[in-house]
Amino acid sequence: MVEALSVLVLTGTGLVAGVLFAVAVSVMPALIAMTPERYVSTHILLGRRYDRIMPFIVTGSTAVDVGLAIRASGGPRALFAVAALCxxxxxxVSQTRNVPINRVVKRTRPEDLGPSWRDPRPAWRGWHLxxxxxxxxxxxxxxxxxxxx
Known part of the structure; x- marks a missing residue:
């Protein structure tokens, strides 16, 4: 059972880290280079699938890390516990910082952007990092x- 949970949690944490890393080094720089109108349209398209699956993977990985911390002893217990905290x-961060920004962007119509538009990309990028x-x-x-x- 512990071996199966170990594979599951390594897969989950690896997926989360890999997706977020890819967004940080490739997707976000591309979004920043876009015009505001194109950015809004692209952001809406990109979020459709991530928004549904990433919370499940993050929460599941956290729960399995907690479970393994409870079951382990010594050094592994501390490592699993700190991993769960991470x-x-x-x-x-996702739910209190990035998701609220995503919601605002999703309600924005590219044709309505004007000089008073507050670009959310710098804040989103900071919290994403x-x-x-x-x-x-x-x-x-x-x-x-x-x-x-």
């Missing part, structure tokens, strides 16, 4: 915990 941090670092740390800590268990 993944919970991903969820908190925070959650990316948390996800990579969570994945690395989970991997370390699995290895030393």
């Amino acid at each position: 993944m919970a941090g991903v969820a908190v 925070v959650r990316t670092c948390l996800a990579v740390a969570g994945c690395a800590l989970t991997a370390a915990a699995v290895v030393v268990s």
